[in-house]
Amino acid sequence: xxxxxQPDIHITVSEGASLELRCNYSYGATPYLFWYVQSPGxxxxxxxxxFSGDTLVQGIKGFEAEFKRSQSSFNLRKPSVHWSDAAEYFxxxxxxxxxxxxxxxxxLSVIA
Amino acid sequence: xxxxTQSSRYLVKxxxxxxxxxxxxxxxxxxxxxxxxxxxLGLRLIYFSYDVKMKEKGDIPEGYSVxxxxxxxxxxxxxxxxxxxxxxxxxxxxxxxxxxxxxxPGTRLLVL
Numbered sequence: 001x002x003x004x005x006q007p008d009i010h011i012t013v014s015e016g017a018s019l020e021l022r023c024n025y026s027y028g029a030t031p032y033l034f035w036y037v038q039s040p041g042x043x044x045x046x047x048x049x050x051f052s053g054d055t056l057v058q059g060i061k062g063f064e065a066e067f068k069r070s071q072s073s074f075n076l077r078k079p080s081v082h083w084s085d086a087a088e089y090f091x092x093x094x095x096x097x098x099x100x101x102x103x104x105x106x107x108l109s110v111i112a
Numbered sequence: 113x114x115x116x117t118q119s120s121r122y123l124v125k126x127x128x129x130x131x132x133x134x135x136x137x138x139x140x141x142x143x144x145x146x147x148x149x150x151x152x153l154g155l156r157l158i159y160f161s162y163d164v165k166m167k168e169k170g171d172i173p174e175g176y177s178v179x180x181x182x183x184x185x186x187x188x189x190x191x192x193x194x195x196x197x198x199x200x201x202x203x204x205x206x207x208x209x210x211x212x213x214x215x216x217p218g219t220r221l222l223v224l
Contacts, residue, residue: 009152034212043116043202043215044155090154097162097208099145099170104154 002027004091006103013081014111021076021106023091033074034092034100035065044090050074061085086110115139116216118203124222131190133219135203142208144186146170146178149200149218161186162208193223 036044048059119134157170204213
C-alpha cells in the first residue's frame with residue numbers, strides 16, 4: 001500500500017538557520033511528489049511538486065526539494081528560515097489520476 | 113487563480129444532527145475530494161469524485177456520505193453527527209492529468 005512517512009513530528013530552528021524536512025514514500029508506481037504548507041487555521045498551499053525531469057525542484061517562498069529514487073525520499077530544504085515559515089508541512093504522493101496520500105505532517109517552529 | 117471555497121469556516125452542531133458541508137470550485141475541475149485533518153493523523157481521505165454524480169469511498173467513509181449534482185459543487189454529509197466527527201474538514205479539487213490539488217480554507221466542525 002502507498003504510504004508517506006515524515007519522521008519528524010516537530011522541528012524547531014533559529015531564524016536564519018537552514019532547514020531540512022524529511023519525507024520518505026512507499027509507492028508501487030512512478031510517484032508524483034508534493035510538498036504543501038499549512039499556516040495556522042488555513043487550508044493547504046502548494047509549495048512545490050515533482051513529476052519528472054530534474055530531480056531538484058524549486059518552489060515558492062525560497063523552498064526546494066530533491067527527489068532521490070534510490071532512497072525513496074523527497075526532502076524539503078530552505079537555506080535560511082524566516083519567522084513567517086512557522087507552519088505545518090505536509091509531504092504527499094500520488095500517481096496518475098489518484099487521490100493524494102499524505103504524510104502526518106511536520107510542525108515547524110522558528111525561534112529568534 | 114483557482115479558488116476553492118467552503119461554506120463555513122467554523123461550525124458547531126449537536127450530536128445526532130444532520131450536517132452539510134459545502135465546497136465549491138470555480139475552475140471547472142472534474143476531480144473533487146474531501147479530507148479530514150486531525151492532530152497527529154495528518155489528512156485522511158473521506159470521499160472523492162471524478163465526475164458529476166460519481167463518488168468513490170476513500171480511506172474513512174464510515175459515517176459520511178457525499179453528493180455531487182453539479183460539477184463545481186461537492187457536498188459532504190454527516191447523516192447523524194457524533195462527537196468523534198469533531199475535526200477540520202478540507203475540500204480540494206484538481207484536473208485529471210494535472211495532479212496538483214487545490215485546497216479550500218477548511219471547515220472546523222465541533223460536535224457537542
